[in-house]
Amino acid sequence: MKATLSILALYNYDNAVFDNLLLPVGIDKDDVVNNLLLELAELEIIYPNYDTMKAAIGFWSKKELSVWNKLYDTTQYEYNAIHNFDRTEEYTDTETRNLAGTDNETRDLAGTDNETRDLAGTDTRNSVTNGTTTNNGTDTSKEYVSGFNEAVATLAKQTEQLLGTGNIVEGTVVNTDGSTDTGTVNKALTDTGTVNKALTDTGTVENIHAARMFGNIGVMSTQQMIEQERKVSQFNVIDYIIDSFKKRFCILIY
DSSP: OOOSSBHHHHHHHOGGGGTTOOOOTTSOHHHHHHHHHHHHTTSEESOOSHHHHHHHHHHHHHHHHHHHHHHHHHTTOOOOTTOOEEEEEEEEEEEEEEOOEEEEEEEEOOEEEEEEEEOOEEEEEEEEEOOEEEOOEEEEEEEEEOOTTOSSOEEEEEEEEEEOOEEEOOEEEEEEEEEOOEEEEEEEEOOEEEEEEEEOOEEEEEEEEEEEEEEOOSSSOHHHHHHHHHHHHHOOHHHHHHHHHHHHHEEOOO
16 A cells, blocks of 8 residues: 655655754764655655654654664774673772881990000110220429419419329219009990980872773673674664654554
8 A cells, every 4th residue: 555645755845854853973864864765655654744744853853862872872882892891990099197206215335444554664774884094195283373462473383294104994884764654544435315216207108000801701602792793783773763763753554
């Protein structure tokens, strides 16, 4: 049975009937309209009035647009068809530190260093001279006298002695130096008091961890995932829109 009035007839009357049709970004409007006309050309529409049908298409597409956008986005995902596990983790550990403290060291290292000395001794030097000395020549002795009233003294006596007799000179010289260094030297050693060491470790430490885990966790075989991918590939958003249009605007009597 042929339709009394189809969408193709309205389109041929005025192709602006689809001007209000809204579609997801990325889908070509001409592709949707051309395929819709081919598939529904034999079906009668419920709104044969052109103006009514044009407005109805706008209202309907606006209501369905959010669904179509989601469906279209699912066809744009990038993934590995034989992986059923892909997880990304990122977290931050924050550690606030306040390890201030004091390290006190008390010291008492007092002591004595004693040194006992006994360096007593004697330095003795002996000098002995033995020998004979011979004197040669004349030894003259003169004696002068003067009166109480004379200014110049007058030679009164002169004695001369002939020298030549050997004189022996001998003797001993002994030099002794007594050296003494005795006693005790005391050295007091002292290291006392307190040493304070201030320890400080404050602030915030942040550890950022990031990881990605992916692959097949074994709940499904690779062959099963390939079969599912074939079904996903067969889904067509344009077919879904056309089928939705058919259910909404066509009388489904064949």
